[in-house]
Amino acid sequence: xxxxxxxxxxxxxxxxxxxxxxxxxxxxxxxxxxxxxxxxxxxxxxxxxxxxxxxxxxxxxxxxxxxxxxxxxxxxxxxxxxxxxxxxxxxxxxxxxxxxxxxxxxxxxxxxxxxxxxxxxxxxxxxxxxxxxxxxxxxxxxxxxxxxxxxxxxxxxxxxxxxxxxxxxxxxxxxx
Amino acid sequence: xxxxxxxxxxxxxxxxxxxxxxxxxxxxxxxxxxxxxxxxxxxxxxxxxxxxxxxxxxxxxxxxxxxxxxxxxxxxxxxxxxxxxxxxxx
Numbered sequence: 001x002x003x004x005x006x007x008x009x010x011x012x013x014x015x016x017x018x019x020x021x022x023x024x025x026x027x028x029x030x031x032x033x034x035x036x037x038x039x040x041x042x043x044x045x046x047x048x049x050x051x052x053x054x055x056x057x058x059x060x061x062x063x064x065x066x067x068x069x070x071x072x073x074x075x076x077x078x079x080x081x082x083x084x085x086x087x088x089x090x091x092x093x094x095x096x097x098x099x100x101x102x103x104x105x106x107x108x109x110x111x112x113x114x115x116x117x118x119x120x121x122x123x124x125x126x127x128x129x130x131x132x133x134x135x136x137x138x139x140x141x142x143x144x145x146x147x148x149x150x151x152x153x154x155x156x157x158x159x160x161x162x163x164x165x166x167x168x169x170x171x172x173x174x175x176x
Numbered sequence: 177x178x179x180x181x182x183x184x185x186x187x188x189x190x191x192x193x194x195x196x197x198x199x200x201x202x203x204x205x206x207x208x209x210x211x212x213x214x215x216x217x218x219x220x221x222x223x224x225x226x227x228x229x230x231x232x233x234x235x236x237x238x239x240x241x242x243x244x245x246x247x248x249x250x251x252x253x254x255x256x257x258x259x260x261x262x263x264x265x266x
Contacts, residue, residue: 016253024253029222032249036226039233039265047234066265067234090229095213110265113258120255 011129016121019128027124027131030092034102037091041084042067050080063111074111082107086154097138098146098153101131134158188212235265 001009019027041047047067058070063077066084071077085091085103092102105127112118137157146153190209194202208214210221217225223246230237230245237245245264248255255261 028250028252029217029219031252032226032246033222035245035249035261035265036229039235039237040229042234043232064262064266090225109258110262113262117257117259119257120252123258124252 007133011133014125014129016125019125023128024124027127030102030131031106031123031127034085034091034106037088038066038081038085038103038106040090041087044084044087046083046087050083054080063114074115078104078107078111080107081110094135094138096143097135097141097157098143099134099138099158100154101134101158102127104134104154104158105130237265 016024050065051068054065054068054072054076055070057072057076059073060071062071063074065072065077065080068080072080082103085106086100091100093100108130109123109127113123134157138153141153141157143153146156188209189205189207191203191205196202206215211217226246227242230242241264245261248261248264
């Protein structure tokens with residue numbers, strides 16, 4: 001089995017019922033913390049930068065961005081909410097992979113939640129799947145080596161993260 | 177710095193030095209700073225941080241809505257539609 005297949009199997013097979021109680025509790029705490037820092041980010045200079053480019057991505061029936069009134073393309077909405085959650089660098093960090101997984105995942109869940117209907121249990125399970133695979137890939141991808149070459153691991157291995165959660169959620173919706 | 181699996185790469189310990197106007201010096205060293213996995217935040221710490229962050233942000237969320245947000249996030253497994261969370265953040 002390839003690494004991709006192994007990860008796909010893990011992501012597709014994960015069930016809320018299989019998650020230990022402490023993992024569910026920690027996930028909720030990470031979500032709560034990330035929502036807090038993302039809202040704090042709406043007062044940051046970063047928000048000013050977003051306000052310059054986000055209007056060109058406005059579409060009807062799109063997704064919300066914290067502190068902005070209109071709807072935007074899902075990818076740009078996720079990017080903007082993710083950026084604001086990291087604006088002050090007060091979001092969670094997984095040290096061994098040097099990634100900030102929660103900001104990406106919460107942004108992904110907020111936007112997907114506007115495009116389709118899913119509940120809290122699915123959100124938690126998708127979050128855990130995205131987190132798990134991201135930090136494992138992150139640890140394998142020599143995080144400090146990426147830094148010294150000018151890359152931010154959250155932006156390299158992290159770009160795959162919403163994809164994993166999204167696939168997880170779409171899969172449920174298609175099969176329900 | 178060489179990364180070691182499972183060990184913090186980011187700077188720790190945390191050391192704070194304060195000098196008062198009278199010239200007195202105080203130093204405090206914390207081997208594992210608050211929030212480090214060896215000195216984790218409690219649930220209460222996280223709630224306090226979230227509330228402070230939300231007050232700092234530009235969304236003007238009322239106390240009542242902040243309480244709803246906190247209850248929703250801590251009871252996430254019970255909600256039927258994640259859109260409830262999005263609506264509270266409008």
